Amino acid sequence: MFATALIVFRESLEAALFVGIVAAATRQLAGRGRWLAGGIGAGVLGAILLALGAQQISAQFEGTGQDLVNIAVLSVALAMLLWHCIWVSTHSREMAMEARQLGTSVQQGQRTPWALGIAVALAVLREGAETVLFVGGALTGQGAVRPVEVVMSCLLGVLCGVGAGVVIYGGLARLPTRHVFATTNALIAILAGSIASQLVKALAQAGFLERGTTPLWDTSAALAPDSALGTLLHALMGYDAQPSAAQLASYVGVLLLIYAGTRWMRRSLHAT
16 A cells, blocks of 8 residues: 555645645735635545546446456556656646746736636646546556555545645745655656556456566565565565566566656756
8 A cells, every 4th residue: 555655645745735835925815715725625526526437437347348447547547657757757846936926926916816726726636636547557456455445545645745745835844845756756656667567467467468478487485475575565666476578678668768758858958
C-alpha cells in the first residue's frame, strides 16, 4: 500500500499548494473562504464520482474481459505517470506563477470570484482524476486487496499531503518543497517502471505478447513475493520473483525515457 499512499500524498500536496498559493494571493478578498471551500468541495465530489464510475466500469468487465480492463488501466496509468514525471515536474514553477496571477486578478477585481472557485475545483478534480488512475494502475495485478487497506493508505496520503501544504502556506516551517517534489518524483518514476513491468506481464498473460516472456530467474525461495519484505519491495520498486526479459526491458526503458525526457524538457525551457 506504499504506492497508494505515495501517489495520494503527491497529488494531495500539489492540490494543497495550488489552493494555498491562490488563498495567499486573495487574503483581503471578502468571502474568500466560501469560494475556496466550494471549489474544494466540488473538486472532491467530482473525483469521488469519477472513482465510483471507474469501479462500475471495471465490475462490468469482471471475468473474461478483466484482462483487457487491466491492460487498459495500466496503459493509461503509465501514460499519465510519464506525463507527470516529464512535463509536470519541469513546469511546476510556471504553474505556481499562474496560480498567483489568478489570485491577484481576482483580488484586484479583474476577475469575478467565480473564477477562483472554478479554478480550485478544476485543480482538485484534476489531481483527484490522476489519483484514481494512478491508484488503479498501482493496484492492478496485486491480487486480492482489502478495501480497508486502500482506504487507510489514501487517508494517510491525504493527511500528509494536505498537512504539508498547510504547513508551507502557514509558514510554520520551511519545508524544502523543491527537494520534496524531487524525492517523490524519483519514487513515482520507479513506480512508473513497476507499472510498465506489470503491463508487459498482463500482455503476456492475455496472449498479446510471446517473445521475451520466459522468466530469467526465480528468487521465490530466497524472497517470497507474499512475504512482508517481498510485499514491501514490490510496493517500493515493483519486485517480481520471476521477471522476464521483456519486463526488465520495459522497466529500464521507462526509467531511461523519463530521465531523457526530463533533461530534454529542461533544456528546452532554458533555451526559451
